[in-house]
Amino acid sequence: MQEKLKLIPAIDRLLGEMYKDPAVAEWPRDLVVTALREAAAQARQRLRAGEDCDISVSALIAAARAWLRQASGRSLRKVVNATGVVLHTNLGRAPLSARAAAAVREVMEGYCTLEYDLATGQRGTRYAHVVGRICALTGAEDALVVNNNAAAVLLVLSALAKGREVIVSRGQLVEIGGSFRIPEVMQQGGAILVEVGTTNKTHLADFANAITANTAAVLKVHTSNYRIVGFTAQPDTAELVKLAHSRGIPVIEDLGSGTLVPLAAGGWSEPTVRESIAAGVDIVTFSGDKLLGAGQAGIIAGRRRYIEIMKKHPLLRALRMDKLSLAALEGTLIDYTVGDPLRDVPVQRMLRLTQDELAQKAAALKERLTPLQAYGWRVDVTEISAQAGGGALPAVDLPGWGVAVRPQGISAVALERQLRQWCVPIIARIQDDQVVFDVRCLTDEDAGLICQACLELAKGAGQ
Numbered sequence: 001m002q003e004k005l006k007l008i009p010a011i012d013r014l015l016g017e018m019y020k021d022p023a024v025a026e027w028p029r030d031l032v033v034t035a036l037r038e039a040a041a042q043a044r045q046r047l048r049a050g051e052d053c054d055i056s057v058s059a060l061i062a063a064a065r066a067w068l069r070q071a072s073g074r075s076l077r078k079v080v081n082a083t084g085v086v087l088h089t090n091l092g093r094a095p096l097s098a099r100a101a102a103a104v105r106e107v108m109e110g111y112c113t114l115e116y117d118l119a120t121g122q123r124g125t126r127y128a129h130v131v132g133r134i135c136a137l138t139g140a141e142d143a144l145v146v147n148n149n150a151a152a153v154l155l156v157l158s159a160l161a162k163g164r165e166v167i168v169s170r171g172q173l174v175e176i177g178g179s180f181r182i183p184e185v186m187q188q189g190g191a192i193l194v195e196v197g198t199t200n201k202t203h204l205a206d207f208a209n210a211i212t213a214n215t216a217a218v219l220k221v222h223t224s225n226y227r228i229v230g231f232t233a234q235p236d237t238a239e240l241v242k243l244a245h246s247r248g249i250p251v252i253e254d255l256g257s258g259t260l261v262p263l264a265a266g267g268w269s270e271p272t273v274r275e276s277i278a279a280g281v282d283i284v285t286f287s288g289d290k291l292l293g294a295g296q297a298g299i300i301a302g303r304r305r306y307i308e309i310m311k312k313h314p315l316l317r318a319l320r321m322d323k324l325s326l327a328a329l330e331g332t333l334i335d336y337t338v339g340d341p342l343r344d345v346p347v348q349r350m351l352r353l354t355q356d357e358l359a360q361k362a363a364a365l366k367e368r369l370t371p372l373q374a375y376g377w378r379v380d381v382t383e384i385s386a387q388a389g390g391g392a393l394p395a396v397d398l399p400g401w402g403v404a405v406r407p408q409g410i411s412a413v414a415l416e417r418q419l420r421q422w423c424v425p426i427i428a429r430i431q432d433d434q435v436v437f438d439v440r441c442l443t444d445e446d447a448g449l450i451c452q453a454c455l456e457l458a459k460g461a462g463q
């Protein structure tokens with residue numbers, strides 16, 4: 001082994017060989033050296049582990065080239081979402097509308113009016129680009145935007161309730177993914193949590209009895225990822241507002257996904273932001289990249305006197321939105337104002353596809369996949385269901401359609417893995433030893449990618 005270790009070519013020699021290919025000159029020299037060192041180190045490691053390893057000049061150069069390719073490859077990449085989950089947090093939540101994507105592109109490629117007032121030639125505010133539309137779409141007096149809804153809740157509590165009590169129903173002490181938990185956010189914001197009621201039932205009187213001179217607010221939280229069903233009760237929002245206002249305190253509502261247009265399925269509906277504002281809620285917070293369908297953002301809408309306090313809070317600077325997300329948000333809000341959101345905003349369109357439309361989409365994908373049958377693969381249209389995702393319509397299974405593929409020569413598990421590692425990764429589900437492609441979130445281009453990948457894998461498996 002010692003002998004073989006000594007036979008690994010010197011880096012200088014490898015470098016000389018590598019630069020015989022003029023294309024290598026496009027890489028910085030330091031990076032090429034690093035790549036060769038990595039290749040040599042790996043060979044050394046394998047030899048030490050007693051493994052067989054090709055240590056020829058050409059093998060080491062090939063390994064260095066692979067390392068360089070990897071170094072220039074992106075990790076954050078497009079994937080095909082064949083899971084049927086429209087607001088898949090791990091897959092980046094909402095795809096942008098054409099208008100929002102164009103707005104992002106324009107702003108990112110040059111300079112923009114982020115904090116510049118064209119009328120006066122003076123400094124402007126980044127919030128001015130979206131506040132008017134948020135107010136028009138929700139009925140709120142004023143609004144503010146931050147990085148995400150978690151930041152919105154933190155800012156609201158920090159600005160309005162630091163060192164004071166906030167009353168929450170025990171049925172709404174939510175934990176959502178990524179460790180956002182109401183009791184902990186409350187603590188971060190410096191507020192004192194006062195739990196009232198029980199897990200299943202909280203009455204107006206529970207809130208009334210808990211209000212003290214040190215109460216800063218009543219907080220309602222959308223139960224985004226669970227339902228309490230059966231023997232249950234929560235006071236009506238308007239009643240709660242009436243009580244809170246009679247005692248001189250505001251009502252805050254964390255709506256989570258918070259839709260701007262009504263959305264219902266499976267006997268449940270998502271609350272609209274306008275309904276909460278109309279019921280008198282003083283401050284509503286919701287996400288930009290859930291049902292709204294924009295990029296990451298946290299929207300705070302409500303009464304001006306509370307928004308004014310938040311505008312002056314030092315946390316706002318730490319939580320502020322960047323120009324790209326802001327452009328995506330403004331573009332999407334325009335879809336809701338002058339466009340048809342049910343047609344133009346992808347998440348709204350996908351969530352509303354009818355059973356007929358989905359069945360047709362599945363039949364079309366099946367048709368395109370029929371060449372797989374020549375390799376002994378089975379291809380069937382199948383009825384499936386999926387969640388809306390993103391804290392929208394929790395516990396509702398949205399019925400849909402997909403195509404189930406039963407491969408030949410490789411297992412469904414292997415097929416799913418290879419699709420996931422394809423040049424454009426395809427994320428699908430496994431069900432009953434088949435790989436299932438839910439068609440709800442697929443574009444025409446996505447369907448083409450699925451066909452291409454499956455066909456190549458079928459050819460490979462058949463050999």
Ligand SMILES: *Cc1c(COP(=O)(O)O)cnc(C)c1O
Pocket residue numbers: 148149150151174176180221222223224254255256257286287288289297298390391
């Ligand atoms: C999703 C959600 C949040 C967090 O929103 P992000 O925009 O992901 O930060 C907070 N509260 C509720 C109720 C939610 O559903």
